[in-house]
Amino acid sequence: MQLKYKIVALGILPLILAVAIISALVIFQNQRLGEQQAQLIEDSILASKRAELKNYVEMAMSALTPLYESGQDDEHTKQMVLKELQKLSFGINGYFFVYDHNGRSLMHPRQSGLVGRDLWDMTDPHGLPVIQALLNSAQNGDGFQHYAWEKPSTGQVTDKLAYVVMLDRWGWMLGTGIYLEDVERATQQARQEVARGIHTTMLAIGGVALIAVLLVFACGLTLNASEHRLADKKLQGLTQRIVNLQEEERSRLSRELHDGISQVLVSIKFQFELASLELEAGSDKGQDILRKGIDRLADAIGEVRTISHDLRPSLLDTLGLAAAVTQLVTEFELRSGLSVHYENGLGDIQLVDGAPVALFRILQEALTNIERHADARSVTIELQGDARQVRLSVCDDGVGFKINQLESIQGGIGLRNIRERVDHFNGQFSLSSVPGRSELVVTLPKQLRAAPLLSRAHS
Structure with missing residues (x-):
């Protein structure tokens, strides 16, 4: 029903x-x-x-x-x-x-x-x-x-x-x-009057009951229509946000391909053409130019790997969440120069489908926000798991922020999308921040199978 x-x-x-x-x-x-x-x-x-x-x-x-x-x-x-x-x-x-x-x-x-x-x-x-x-x-x-x-x-x-x-x-x-x-x-007349009174009373009660049932039914229909409109509105908003995220991701890839790989490939093309001309002329400079072009080609391959890793790290599929998080933390520490303390107690726990990707993206978004906005010196990351749940904690010593204003921040996954990822798996999410300490904690159940996001929003 x-x-x-x-x-x-x-x-x-x-x-x-x-x-x-x-x-x-x-x-x-x-x-x-x-x-x-x-x-x-x-x-x-x-x-x-x-x-x-x-x-x-x-x-x-x-x-x-x-x-x-x-x-x-x-x-x-x-x-x-x-x-x-x-x-x-x-x-x-x-x-x-x-x-x-x-x-x-x-x-x-x-x-x-x-x-x-x-x-x-x-x-x-x-x-x-x-x-x-x-x-x-x-x-x-x-x-x-x-x-x-x-x-x-x-x-x-x-x-x-x-x-x-x-x-x-x-x-x-x-x-x-x-x-x-x-x-x-006289007694029969009294009984008949009572019977007529009962009949009249029952008609009145029936009329009131009918009106009440119709009111309840109308209220139910109104509530149902309101809930449908609200669900449709949420679904439309979610769909629009997914489209916006796709467009933003496409724009980012387009910029990286155009400003990064495309420029490197054009440079390599010119170097190979110049090396070809020098080699045809019998000049020894052709070998040096060719080696530089090969080095530039290696840089282009590295750039492709970086973009591929940002889209979906291969370690997440091959070695699992713990290895992917370790690589992400190492790269973040080298890139940001911050002191990172990382504890991995996940072990070989098997998570439900989609949960590793959700935790990885949440951590990725948290580290990006710390690097851009926190002005922190150190970061503590804990990834723990037991027979019932997996817990991810990210804590920094930065300047802090106002949580009620974070909802309005546009771009990236954002706080609302993090919450939607957690709700998708019936998990728990908490966020606290004061100057000198900000902490994000996400807990996902180990055994629960997630329902499709769109069907949850529509229901």
């Missing part, structure tokens, strides 16, 4: 994960709050229903109290009570019912077919023995009982809340009930 896709993925995937977690938490929290709200609504409605039922039963008791407390327990009095209760009703489905303690229906104004029947074992669709539960609630409980019963107005079985009391002297159970459809509608 390319870097740009990794950046976008690292930006988007955590965002998507965070949005998913937040969405799950929001859904869970809203559902929990919705259930709490529905339960509160249900409890509130049921509380009002219970109070309403108790009021109805108390009203019925107040109506039958004169007869019940008269002390007359004959059948006629009981029938009068049942007739009075049968007349009492509230709403379409509000009525009173009476059962004896054995579960036989004594009065039911909406379902007359149940009157006189023994309903002790009758159960609702949930398997609840309704009459037994009502009698148990009236005798031992708070008088309230939930069960399912057929609603007279619709003929459908619906949840119902009843309140019952016992007329102990007669062994009767008197009660009434309210159907709970409105409770179900």
Whole structure:
């Protein structure tokens, strides 16, 4: 996967994960709050229903109290009570019912077919023995009982809340009930509102997440484009510098060939022509002129070797870095007249491809700068190696320089090119300078294989 896709993925995937977690938490929290709200609504409605039922039963008791407390327990009095209760009703489905303690229906104004029947074992669709539960609630409980019963107005079985009391002297159970459809509608409406709220919240979170993902994606594309432009700019600058270095090297070779070898060869040509004329004339001067021409030819050959050595020393390919550095140090000491202390601890270590050339060119550039600018008297060069790395150190006692200004120096390899050579091999480079001591230290790993420079710059 390319870097740009990794950046976008690292930006988007955590965002998507965070949005998913937040969405799950929001859904869970809203559902929990919705259930709490529905339960509160249900409890509130049921509380009002219970109070309403108790009021109805108390009203019925107040109506039958004169007869019940008269002390007359004959059948006629009981029938009068049942007739009075049968007349009492509230709403379409509000009525009173009476059962004896054995579960036989004594009065039911909406379902007359149940009157006189023994309903002790009758159960609702949930398997609840309704009459037994009502009698148990009236005798031992708070008088309230939930069960399912057929609603007279619709003929459908619906949840119902009843309140019952016992007329102990007669062994009767008197009660009434309210159907709970409105409770179900209220709780269902609360749950639907919660579901709509969750849906709206999820749409909002999704919209925000989409905008955030698009922003991250756009930022990733912008960053990628910026990095590409920067990489292309660096690549163009590097290419231009390589071209400039090639042109400078060609110009230097052209000057050396024209001002050095070319002049020597022309002089040799004239000497050979003069020697030929003298020899044809039988003069002894021809031999002397010919010998001088041969000496000049030897100088030309030496000049060619010098140029070839500057381009790439043959010892670097034949005997290795240590021998090439030794020759370079010897030539520098003879040419500059400086006192050079050279320590070679490299041994027979084999370096990665290109590393010997890089170290040789870095040392060559450092010695050239010392000779031209340092005004030094002595130079210390150390080339050390072990199983992990190779270390080159160049130290002089010159006037020093300002490191932050060295970047602007043009020509030669330059500090930036030295750093690029070191970075090419994933090495380390340090430079320090104060009056009286300047030191350049380069460390290259022994085993690391270098990546192509252009591909590194482009990536």
